[in-house]
Amino acid sequence: MSRFTVDRDGETYVRPIEGLELTRRQAALGLVGLVLLLAVPDITRVTPLSFSIIHQGILFGLAAVGLNLLLRHTELVSFGHAAFFGAGAYGAAVLAHHYAVSSGLVLLVGGVLVATVVALVVGYLVAGYLDIYFALLTLAFNQVLFAFVLQSRYFNFNDGLAVRPEGTRPLLLGLELSPGAYSVILYYVTVAFLLVMLFAMWKIVNSPFGRALDAIGQDRTRARFIGIPVERYVWIAFTISGLYGGVAGGLFALLQLHVRPEPVLFVFVSGEILFMAILGGVGTLVGPVVGGVVLIYLLRLARFYVEYYHALTGIVLLVVVFLLPKGVLGSLPEIGDGLARRRREPGLLREDAGSVAESIRDGAGRAVSTVRIVVFGVK
Amino acid sequence: MTGGSSPDGLNRRDALRVFGGSALALALAGCAELLGGDDDVGDAEEGDVPDEPIEAGLQTFREGAPAVLGVQAEYGAETAVGRINDNGGVAGREIELDVVEEGDEHLENYQQFVDEGKDVTFGPISSGGHEAMVPEIDDRGVINVATDGTVTTLYEEDFPDTTYSFRFQNHDVMEALAAAVEAVEILGADEIDTYAGINPNYAFGQDEMEIFSLGIQQLADAEEVYSGFPDLGADDMSTHVTNVNSEEPDVVFTSCWGGDATLLLQQAQASDMLENTELVVGPVLYGSANDYEEGDLEGPIHGGSRNFYWDQPATDQWTPAADLFDEVREEYDVIPTAHFMSGYGAVTAWATAADKAVRILGRWPEQDELAAMLEEHGFFTPAGYHTMATDHQGYSNAHFGELAWSDELDAAVLEDVNVYAPEEVSPPPGTTSRDWIEGW
Numbered sequence: 001m002s003r004f005t006v007d008r009d010g011e012t013y014v015r016p017i018e019g020l021e022l023t024r025r026q027a028a029l030g031l032v033g034l035v036l037l038l039a040v041p042d043i044t045r046v047t048p049l050s051f052s053i054i055h056q057g058i059l060f061g062l063a064a065v066g067l068n069l070l071l072r073h074t075e076l077v078s079f080g081h082a083a084f085f086g087a088g089a090y091g092a093a094v095l096a097h098h099y100a101v102s103s104g105l106v107l108l109v110g111g112v113l114v115a116t117v118v119a120l121v122v123g124y125l126v127a128g129y130l131d132i133y134f135a136l137l138t139l140a141f142n143q144v145l146f147a148f149v150l151q152s153r154y155f156n157f158n159d160g161l162a163v164r165p166e167g168t169r170p171l172l173l174g175l176e177l178s179p180g181a182y183s184v185i186l187y188y189v190t191v192a193f194l195l196v197m198l199f200a201m202w203k204i205v206n207s208p209f210g211r212a213l214d215a216i217g218q219d220r221t222r223a224r225f226i227g228i229p230v231e232r233y234v235w236i237a238f239t240i241s242g243l244y245g246g247v248a249g250g251l252f253a254l255l256q257l258h259v260r261p262e263p264v265l266f267v268f269v270s271g272e273i274l275f276m277a278i279l280g281g282v283g284t285l286v287g288p289v290v291g292g293v294v295l296i297y298l299l300r301l302a303r304f305y306v307e308y309y310h311a312l313t314g315i316v317l318l319v320v321v322f323l324l325p326k327g328v329l330g331s332l333p334e335i336g337d338g339l340a341r342r343r344r345e346p347g348l349l350r351e352d353a354g355s356v357a358e359s360i361r362d363g364a365g366r367a368v369s370t371v372r373i374v375v376f377g378v379k
Numbered sequence: 380m381t382g383g384s385s386p387d388g389l390n391r392r393d394a395l396r397v398f399g400g401s402a403l404a405l406a407l408a409g410c411a412e413l414l415g416g417d418d419d420v421g422d423a424e425e426g427d428v429p430d431e432p433i434e435a436g437l438q439t440f441r442e443g444a445p446a447v448l449g450v451q452a453e454y455g456a457e458t459a460v461g462r463i464n465d466n467g468g469v470a471g472r473e474i475e476l477d478v479v480e481e482g483d484e485h486l487e488n489y490q491q492f493v494d495e496g497k498d499v500t501f502g503p504i505s506s507g508g509h510e511a512m513v514p515e516i517d518d519r520g521v522i523n524v525a526t527d528g529t530v531t532t533l534y535e536e537d538f539p540d541t542t543y544s545f546r547f548q549n550h551d552v553m554e555a556l557a558a559a560v561e562a563v564e565i566l567g568a569d570e571i572d573t574y575a576g577i578n579p580n581y582a583f584g585q586d587e588m589e590i591f592s593l594g595i596q597q598l599a600d601a602e603e604v605y606s607g608f609p610d611l612g613a614d615d616m617s618t619h620v621t622n623v624n625s626e627e628p629d630v631v632f633t634s635c636w637g638g639d640a641t642l643l644l645q646q647a648q649a650s651d652m653l654e655n656t657e658l659v660v661g662p663v664l665y666g667s668a669n670d671y672e673e674g675d676l677e678g679p680i681h682g683g684s685r686n687f688y689w690d691q692p693a694t695d696q697w698t699p700a701a702d703l704f705d706e707v708r709e710e711y712d713v714i715p716t717a718h719f720m721s722g723y724g725a726v727t728a729w730a731t732a733a734d735k736a737v738r739i740l741g742r743w744p745e746q747d748e749l750a751a752m753l754e755e756h757g758f759f760t761p762a763g764y765h766t767m768a769t770d771h772q773g774y775s776n777a778h779f780g781e782l783a784w785s786d787e788l789d790a791a792v793l794e795d796v797n798v799y800a801p802e803e804v805s806p807p808p809g810t811t812s813r814d815w816i817e818g819w
Contacts, residue, residue: 048494050487050490050491050494052487052490053487053491056487150580150581151580151608153585156582157507157580157581157582157585158507158581158582159506159507159510159530159581159582160507160510160511162510162511162514162537164514179518179519256486256511257514257515258486258510258511258514260483260507260508260511262483263483263484266483299484300484300487300491301487301491303479303480303482303484303488304477304479304491304495309480
């Protein structure tokens with residue numbers, strides 16, 4: 001046994017760090033994912049895939065990882081997380097545009113600070129609310145921020161602000177880079193932030209604080225009875241969640257080099273971030289990042305291949321909700337097991353076909369009944 | 380090049396000389412018949428020119444309220460591409476045009492076009508999107524000719540040194556100042572003491588109102604009594620109409636467009652706003668020509684039509700516009716507006732410059748050579764003569780006239796159209812619009 005493996009119940013687990021134990025399959029998948037992540041610039045160079053879109057997808061996915069802290073553990077649905085993504089992006093843009101700050105790191109830190117302050121304020125005001133009230137309040141704050149920016153000359157209305165201090169790109173690692181080098185270096189900065197923040201999130205959710213959030217999500221009254229300061233913990237979780245959005249937004253500003261209200265602050269963007277978490281798998285740590293890449297790719301590029309690209313996005317959502325309720329990443333183990341069983345027992349495929357045919361038959365029967373009732377009445 | 384005669388008896392060589400030396404320029408000016416059906420494109424086909432078609436991309440609004448403008452731009456670009464391909468292409472290369480919805484993804488659309496290997500891109504409509512694109516265009520080095528995105532400061536102040544980014548349509552200062560000059564022409568400077576504005580609440584509306592205010596204050600020493608900014612796509616403007624009614628200004632300026640323009644005029648009619656003001660001027664009111672009903676246009680309403688009005692010069696004097704009008708009505712069942720010309724002219728600017736470059740170089744030009752060729756490039760469209768200046772801004776005549784209803788067309792028309800030359804409504808090179816107006 002090496003210090004990176006552990007045997008339990010006759011199964012060997014990989015233990016890259018203390019407290020994190022992965023099956024061999026999970027470890028292999030994780031390694032493949034990491035290699036793919038690091039190889040994105042090269043992969044996109046030799047394939048038609050878009051480097052910029054994948055980078056954007058990872059950033060929105062990072063915001064979705066933050067949102068997932070609320071969604072998965074406190075079971076609170078926020079419809080306003082674009083507020084923090086947008087605050088991070090605008091924080092960086094304001095420093096670059098109005099104060100000519102040229103350091104990319106300073107711009108990012110500025111954006112994160114702005115987003116965190118906004119999250120602190122909004123979190124304090126919404127922490128005591130539940131369910132639809134919480135969702136609508138977050139949405140309302142998001143819209144207030146959007147409207148404020150949209151109507152403000154300081155933020156240049158809907159034309160937005162360039163993130164180009166003195167007309168040039170921000171410095172990365174103190175270097176003034178060519179466009180190509182800038183995009184690659186920024187990508188690896190994003191990857192570094194992503195890995196660190198995924199690890200930090202894993203530590204948070206597996207800490208006593210994370211367990212307390214689970215308790216709050218399951219039953220607030222019981223959580224309060226066992227001494228958990230519910231509102232304060234929700235407030236802290238909300239702020240952490242907003243900080244993730246701020247980092248993502250700040251990096252997004254450095255990537256796009258221009259920030260406008262609609263792409264980063266409009267309430268639909270909040271819906272998209274929520275959708276990313278669901279699409280990738282709410283019950284997973286990395287799922288929202290996968291969801292981010294998949295959804296951003298659909299939203300940005302489907303229009304180049306499909307006329308009714310909005311419908312395509314809707315169909316993907318329907319497929320995920322009905323067929324993959326645990327999301328793309330969350331459903332991988334079940335899909336893998338199912339495929340293995342069908343390889344062993346091909347007869348199951350016939351059963352699958354029968355089940356699908358039966359579902360279609362039942363659906364068609366219900367549709368006919370409904371039409372008959374609509375046309376001829378109940379009798 | 381042959382020197383045959385057209386059916387009209389015009390010498391082919393003379394015709395080509397007049398219209399820029401190429402059959403393509405002639406076709407895009409709407410004068411292809413002068414060639415007498417001869418498809419020979421002359422020297423442009425000679426030299427080292429690739430065989431494959433030109434890959435072009437256009438991003439424009441195809442859905443939602445902005446589609447009133449965007450779809451017209453698409454029709455215009457398609458019409459220009461059709462005429463180019465029907466006349467043998469650019470130096471023998473046909474154009475394949477891909478069109479995508481611009482949405483809020485202007486940068487991504489441009490990047491994707493470039494990644495797909497597009498030779499040229501066109502669009503967008505949005506001024507904010509255009510502003511975000513310009514540095515990226517210079518980074519990627521593939522020419523973009525914007526159809527609209529007409530914010531005044533873009534090339535004057537924000538990006539005075541751009542290399543690959545161009546804009547065909549007149550910028551905001553030209554139409555907002557044309558509105559101010561039109562108001563003075565109609566009412567007289569001494570009769571304008573007060574003015575009000577109802578403009579869409581985003582950068583374009585703010586930009587237009589600011590320039591109109593500067594202009595009308597300089598021309599008539601008028602005082603602003605009300606300025607309202609309804610949201611883009613608002614479903615009610617009655618508050619603003621009521622405020623105008625209570626102030627009774629001499630002139631009301633509005634840069635509302637698309638469905639907003641229609642709604643404003645409907646609510647203005649319902650509240651008798653036209654009886655409480657001497658004149659309404661709107662630089663983009665004619666952009667909604669296909670949406671108005673007869674009752675919307677009663678009263679002193681003067682609309683702008685940017686760099687193209689289909690009946691100016693009068694179609695009986697200027698057949699290219701008449702032919703274009705008939706072609707568009709037949710093909711798309713709409714009246715071509717200035718936004719149609721945005722698409723048509725953007726394609727024409729690039730295609731005629733590329734055609735000229737091939738004739739000069741004897742080969743297909745590199746992007747930087749073509750960008751240099753586009754600077755100070757002049758060309759005809761059915762709207763007349765246009766120039767793409769050193770500042771990368773297109774300059775054309777600006778049109779303004781009284782909105783009226785045509786029973787014959789069953790659509791809105793402009794009457795008593797005034798045409799303003801670029802030098803009347805835009806600053807000389809090297810001067811910003813604001814400095815120029817304030818120095819009057």
